Amino acid sequence: MRRKEAAMSSSLWVVMTVMAQFMPADGFTQSTIAKAYAEWAPAIALVQYSSEITDPGSGETTKRDSSALGLVVTPGGLVMAPGHMQLENAEPFNVAITVGHSGSEQKFEAEVLKKPDDINICFLRIQSDTPLNLPCATFARNMRMAIGEPVLLIGLYSENLDYARGIYTCRIGGILEKPRTTYCIDSSLRFGFVGGPVINAQGRLVGVVGFDLTPAEGGDLYVRSGHPLVYQADLFRKYIESPPDKTAEGGPGGEDAWLGIFTQPLYDDFAEYWNLPKEGGIVVSSVMAGSPAEQAGLQSGDVIVSINSIEVHPRLDREVVGFTKLVREIGVGKTVPLRVLRGGKPLDLEITLAARPKSARDAGEYKDEVFGLTVRELTTDVRILLNLGEDVKGVIIRRVKSGSIANLAGMRPGVIIMELGRNPIASLDDFKKAVAKLAEEKPKEISAFCRAGAETGFFRLEPRWDAIKR
Template identity: 25%
Template sequence: MKKSSHKMRIPVLSALTAAVLFAASVPMAQAQPASTDEQVQSASLGLPDFTGVVAKTEDGVVNIRTTEAVQVRSPAMGPGGDPYDMFRWFFGPDFMPPGMAPQQRPRGGGNEGQQPQERTVPRGVGSGFIISADGYILTNNHVVADSNGIFVTLSNGKEYPAKIIGTDERTDVALIKIEAKDLKPMVIGDSKQLKKGQWVLAIGSPFGLESTVTSGIVSAINRETGDYLPFIQTDVAVNPGNSGGPLINLNGEVVGVNSQIISRSGGFMGISLAIPIDEAMNVVEQLKSDGKVTRGRIGVQITPVADDVATALGLKDSKGALVSSVEEGGPAAKAGIQSGDVILKFNGRNIEQMTDLPRIVGGTKPGQSSTLEVWRKGKLQTIKIDVEEMPSSSPNAASKDEKDSPAASSADAFGLKVTAVPAADLKRLGVESAVQVTEATAPASEAGLQPGDLILRVNDKDVGTPDQYAKMVASLDKSKAAALLVLRAGQSQWVLITPSK
């Protein structure tokens, strides 16, 4: 696998005392032994019975073993060969026994000049599950990656060679196929309906032990660990070999693909992560039709919206994705997206947190016209954008040419001295207007500003010239923190600074 509260006791004692007194005031009844069925029902009260779920789903889970090719040199020694070639096969070609000089090594025999040979060896064991009666199987990419042979064993013991239909490293999903008919596919559920505390099962081959069933509950949903995967976190015992196996709800439906464990020892430590089945099946459909996954992009780099920044920008909460930089010539730049914009919706879907945006955009078909809702300068704006596929690098911040720049201003209430930015630099950076920091002292230096930074906005007002910037700073309320949009090394972010009085 990839790797007490205090309770009031007086009322309780009073209730117990009352119960004892009541019991003493009535005749003692003769205790009757409970029937076996009643004992079983009482013992299982409140606990689920997994036997029906296992019987319904077990035949859909498969064991996957893989092989790989390795380069080896035969240790066999021919007539007149070097008797120490066996050691060199294990310890490397430079091995020499104690006391022997290199020139004493026998020549002309053994492995001299022998080319390495390729040998197929076992690589690993994983799990998977059947998604169609004609042999399509879903598993993890890391189960089958770098293998030269894949073998699938069904629950009835039959083994089939498998071929890879397609893999997606980013989501760790792989689609493979065996030549078999009338298989029993598993029922695909809806991972969006999962809730914390819900019982779930895992079936797989931990450490090669086929068809092993473990159970637990959903510990968390939408656990963010990557750009495109909001994992399902569970406390189901998952170990190496469970990779690619199904996570199953009590209706016998697959709600996730077991993919990772969080562990310091390499074994289960109470936290396992599964790919939501909705996300996995979206990938599978593309792999089945095209053999690869195509994702959309809009060409922005983003950061979370901090609470204090949201307050300074006039937002009700810290939802959304803050644009830190816009790729030159990319879809966002063509649509008019600017650094400092907060993207709140994409195609009508709310961006609750920063990581929602790349996932939603990634699932959008390239070439599709989409709609962005952004917060800019205290107002909501709707922007049309054409989603593209091919990535390109973002520009780096340009260094300032001192001799072409006018004299810097005097230090202001932020402890900053600024100067104008040459028009050529503004054009290269894709910035309409800004001033550049030439000197930074407290409080700006304490907030992280430094010479070379570009200031684009002050409290959602564009900064044009040093004179305009000076007037903005002079008019600020000295009792409140101001938000400065700062560009550095091609990345922009909001920085809060309280002006000195």
């Protein structure tokens, strides 16, 4: 009897082992996974790029080199990438895309296209002197998914693993119907899979996976932020069929419309102090000289409650971004109604939006070989970022050479030089002339009157003229 039970147990183990080899893994068989991988993994690309991030506290600009998953969506080289590539004040440059893997790689330069306003995805176009015929992703139409439905994701592993293509499976864990149908997956998302293709159990490509805009990017205007979502293909198909324009110099979306004001939200305690309804708004802290806001008659202390007949209700800092985005999207040259509260009473104005002035990315720059400084002109976006009025003149330090005279004096990136050796500095040209003059005079000590944050003071420079090579 024991031998018979043992034989039956052994047979059962063999049957269970064989069955496990063919049992679907979270709704997918091994052959289904292999087929989907072979069909769609060749469309996965590696996107590498640089960006400059400005610290609003110090004004220091830091260059970052980053990478992301790219998905080739046309044979001619249109590529989709995650939306975090394009942020406010962080436009990507030096963009390169590598297609192929394991010895068949091809690397191309790429241009960044205008970022769509309604979905957190970027579009890039590969640059090639010859026509391309790349493997690409083709999305199914009108696909809906159900709660609990299994999906397969394809993405990139880290640089340590040579950006190898990889997979994992998960399920649709939730469905949000408003303000647009959105599918949530039931597990965390590895960074290298953000923007990767989503495949259903029938092997059909139904969308890509990603995150909606964070609050810092205006996420309050869209759906939920911070949870991995499936963007079904119908949300972005129009951009594949009719790609966005090339991004113009100066930021995502080409010429940005601009008011020319420093702002903050109408906090509830401000509203209570001013006897205003606690409904939010945009408080005008100051108005920039010569700006559209000044020409329209806006004043410090005004509270903007609507623009272009659209009400605005920011009560928190992060919600001000939504107002900025709204202004930008109205368009340059448009004249629109503006309603403000002045002294608690409504006042209707008209404002003609102008193009945002030159940004830090396009700013003139000068590398000084005498003191070891690389400086930039003060542009409007830097003034806004550092809350500098037009009365503050000077150049901003971008880099300080290690071991240089400026470095030994304690100067650092983000410091604004307003006077150098009793020579007033209001522009790059002033700075160049001051450096040339001091190099000719060769004083033993030089004072630099500067601004760092909200404080002003002097740096003491002690050049060793005999050791300086020019």
